[in-house]
């Protein structure tokens with residue numbers, strides 16, 4: 001996808017044509033700690049406070065872009081943590097980008113992929129900040145720069161594992177009443193059939209319910225997973241190990257419910273593998289997990305061309321990462337409500353202004369008329385939450 005031609009009059013065009021290439025002067029790393037309103041438990045662990053690594057890139061004209069590293073505190077979802085991401089950015093990501101001419105944000109990905117494996121969320125934190133910078137330099141919204149078309153996105157919620165089926169039912173009912181358009185229920189062995197059956201019975205046959213196992217099951221559990229097949233779930237997300245497409249394919253043959261892959265999809269080739277093997281039919285797309293927006297766009301385009309449903313996953317992001325999710329979810333291939341809930345679902349107070357809000361009918365407005373992310377980072381709030389800061393500058397030689 002080529003960036004859109006910048007709108008406007010001749011003087012604006014002059015400004016824009018002098019706006020490239022971009023050259024980064026500094027990359028600021030900052031860890032903030034944000035307590036979640038309530039603990040979020042998935043099959044592999046619980047999160048109560050988010051340790052979030054924020055990235056701020058500053059170019060030679062003093063313009064800036066913001067990004068968020070979406071990894072969890074411990075390596076129970078992906079191998080990355082805020083500490084590994086900090087190290088990776090300082091040692092390998094930043095030196096490849098600082099002081100270098102970047103024709104566009106898209107140019108960052110090849111520089112970050114050559115002989116540099118993994119560390120996708122570290123790469124993405126910086127790459128998305130450069131997309132924000134590019135959008136600001138062009139004077140366009142990130143959503144517009146990415147090729148987003150929707151004015152509003154449809155919103156779902158991801159509910160952590162609850163103490164009992166009754167507690168889950170109460171939560172899920174409240175979410176439907178609030179307007180959420182999809183309810184994802186976290187499951188694990190022994191906290192699955194009973195919970196989902198209760199939710200289906202209470203919410204009715206039409207309620208848009210799905211389950212997410214975060215890789216908690218093995219082939220020994222197949223009968224248990226097949227027992228979920230009559231619950232009318234929209235999909236079952238990542239039942240098996242992240243690196244196991246073959247057994248997902250064997251399981252998918254036994255299920256009419258579509259399997260959706262999350263952890264397994266690290267880049268676009270894994271989507272092709274998923275389809276070729278029949279390992280799943282739906283993609284949860286998380287920008288951080290796939291290494292940034294250029295990779296996310298490749299997955300979007302691949303899926304859209306083949307009518308494979310895609311939706312935007314979440315990693316309990318602050319308002320900065322959420323801005324990226326809202327922007328990408330406005331692309332036409334995102335056909336299922338995402339885990340892109342409003343700020344109030346996670347935080348007493350978010351770090352952006354305005355905060356992300358959801359209408360009564362479960363929609364978030366896509367900012368399309370403000371340059372970049374479309375929200376301002378609340379610097380005072382960020383300062384109050386900061387645990388540490390480091391400023392990276394171009395290598396000496």
Ligand code: OSB
Nearest residue numbers: 077158214313314315316317339
């Ligand atoms: O598997 O989608 C997941 C949060 C942390 C780690 C993994 C996952 C999740 C979520 C949260 O489901 C979704 C959200 O951000 O609301």
Ligand code: MG
Nearest residue numbers: 212237238262
């Ligand atoms: Mg998931």
